Amino acid sequence: MLKRHHRLALLLFLLLTWSWGVRPQSNADDAAARLIGEILAHGEAFQNLRYLVDEIGARLTGTPACAQAEAWTAEKFKEYGLSNVHREEYTLFAGWRRGRASAEVVEPVSRTLTIASFTWVPSTPEGGLTARVVDIHRGAKEDVARAASRLRGAIALTIAEGETLEDLLESFYRIPALVRELTAAGTRALIVASQKPYKLLDTAPVFWNEVSSIPVVSMAKEDALFLRRLIEHHGVVRLRLQVENRLTGPVKATNVVAEIPGRERPREVVLVGAHLDSNDLGPCATDNGTGVTAVMEAARALVKLGLRPRRTIRFVLFTGEEQGILGSKAYVDAHADELDHIVANIIMDIGAGRAQGFYSMGRPDLEAAIRRVTAPLIPHGVRQISTEAFAGTDNLFFLLAGVPNLVMIQDPLDYFTIHHSTPDTLDKVDPGDLLFDAAVLAVTAYNIAEQPERFGRRLSPEEVKKLAADSGLARQLKAVGIWK
Numbered sequence: 247m248l249k250r251h252h253r254l255a256l257l258l259f260l261l262l263t264w265s266w267g268v269r270p271q272s273n274a275d276d277a278a279a280r281l282i283g284e285i286l287a288h289g290e291a292f293q294n295l296r297y298l299v300d301e302i303g304a305r306l307t308g309t310p311a312c313a314q315a316e317a318w319t320a321e322k323f324k325e326y327g328l329s330n331v332h333r334e335e336y337t338l339f340a341g342w343r344r345g346r347a348s349a350e351v352v353e354p355v356s357r358t359l360t361i362a363s364f365t366w367v368p369s370t371p372e373g374g375l376t377a378r379v380v381d382i383h384r385g386a387k388e389d390v391a392r393a394a395s396r397l398r399g400a401i402a403l404t405i406a407e408g409e410t411l412e413d414l415l416e417s418f419y420r421i422p423a424l425v426r427e428l429t430a431a432g433t434r435a436l437i438v439a440s441q442k443p444y445k446l447l448d449t450a451p452v453f454w455n456e457v458s459s460i461p462v463v464s465m466a467k468e469d470a471l472f473l474r475r476l477i478e479h480h481g482v483v484r485l486r487l488q489v490e491n492r493l494t495g496p497v498k499a500t501n502v503v504a505e506i507p508g509r510e511r512p513r514e515v516v517l518v519g520a521h522l523d524s525n526d527l528g529p530c531a532t533d534n535g536t537g538v539t540a541v542m543e544a545a546r547a548l549v550k551l552g553l554r555p556r557r558t559i560r561f562v563l564f565t566g567e568e569q570g571i572l573g574s575k576a577y578v579d580a581h582a583d584e585l586d587h588i589v590a591n592i593i594m595d596i597g598a599g600r601a602q603g604f605y606s607m608g609r610p611d612l613e614a615a616i617r618r619v620t621a622p623l624i625p626h627g628v629r630q631i632s633t634e635a636f637a638g639t640d641n642l643f644f645l646l647a648g649v650p651n652l653v654m655i656q657d658p659l660d661y662f663t664i665h666h667s668t669p670d671t672l673d674k675v676d677p678g679d680l681l682f683d684a685a686v687l688a689v690t691a692y693n694i695a696e697q698p699e700r701f702g703r704r705l706s707p708e709e710v711k712k713l714a715a716d717s718g719l720a721r722q723l724k725a726v727g728i729w730k
């Protein structure tokens with residue numbers, strides 16, 4: 247209902263500004279109305295998304311499919327008339343391909359269970375691994391210590407507790423340390439119960455910049471609970487686990503870059519980005535095909551309308567995000583000399599829902615500036631500003647470098663159920679919502695690039711440290727090994 251209401255309001259707005267010839271108040275309003283009109287009437291985001299998802303499919307960094315997506319999006323940017331279209335290469339620590347994975351209870355009953363390998367984890371030994379399963383509950387340090395005498399040679403099973411997003415993140419950020427502790431204790435593999443419903447699996451890497459020391463698999467929550475009950479009733483439960491992945495040495499990947507050069511201050515840059523790579527259980531329409539095609543659409547519409555703002559708008563499709571935000575890290579490293587001139591980095595990566603505002607990523611000082619540049623979007627429901635900061639997407643290394651970084655707040659829909667899993671398919675995306683999100687990116691980027699004053703200042707390393715400590719970000723960074 248809410249969606250229909252928003253769409254009606256938008257239609258009314260467009261009718262008012264077009265057919266009655268009522269001209270909006272300012273240049274910013276005028277540009278916003280033209281961008282929204284162009285994107286909603288002629289936008290190609292959904293057609294592009296269909297191609298990316300249905301024709302190219304899953305896009306694990308370093309695979310031929312991801313390379314195909316990199317080449318195709320670069321061609322599209324050229325076709326749309328963007329300037330300086332190019333690909334910037336970096337090296338990913340290892341290549342990885344998924345093989346078969348199976349799990350079978352062999353004692354005290356016989357049962358086949360539903361699993362999938364985490365990404366960038368090794369295989370089990372030739373012929374599989376048959377071992378006792380040890381329940382380490384939620385996998386806290388105390389749980390590992392309590393089970394220590396039983397862990398050597400065993401397969402550990404952990405089932406996260408709690409239902410909130412914070413609980414989910416908490417257990418997610420615990421996994422790297424847990425795997426290190428289990429490896430030290432001689433554990434041979436780890437089963438992580440998926441937190442998704444209806445036997446859906448969940449895939450992710452264990453570490454953000456190295457291959458896991460032991461095989462780690464996602465198991466359907468229903469099957470993990472079944473294993474727990476068996477252990478409670480029988481004590482000894484043995485499982486045959488077989489994981490066959492293919493690991494290679496370092497591989498090359500690229501970030502795809504395109505620009506609209508600024509007409510007055512071309513060295514000052516507003517960056518608009520999303521990640522082109524994906525996980526591989528599904529074709530990853532909402533994580534992050536939607537972000538990619540919204541960024542491409544914003545670029546298309548700005549060029550089509552001949553809107554050339556004061557500063558440069560640079561569109562970047564990052565890869566390596568699902569392996570630990572590696573493409574945007576490589577980008578920040580390679581552009582270290584330019585970071586003083588990047589006035590903002592705007593990222594979309596929270597699914598397919600309608601834009602509702604922006605995370606300022608721990609920057610209350612940006613609130614007034616965000617209100618100003620998004621003013622034309624407020625009547626369309628884009629009015630939330632959250633100062634929350636988190637380590638989840640391609641804003642992170644810009645944040646750590648002190649560069650103002652915004653992540654779009656979107657209607658969550660059922661994003662956290664479908665992402666990183668098999669149902670992340672095209673049918674989860676509403677074409678109208680996708681176009682609306684593209685319009686929000688276009689208007690926000692244009693207004694930041696066009697306004698006379700700079701959007702926000704770059705924080706000093708000390709200020710970044712304080713921001714990270716105050717927001718809880720520091721804890722997440724330590725968990726995944728980005729901060730020591």
Ligand SMILES: [Zn+2]
Nearest residue numbers: 521533534595
């Ligand atoms: Zn994502």
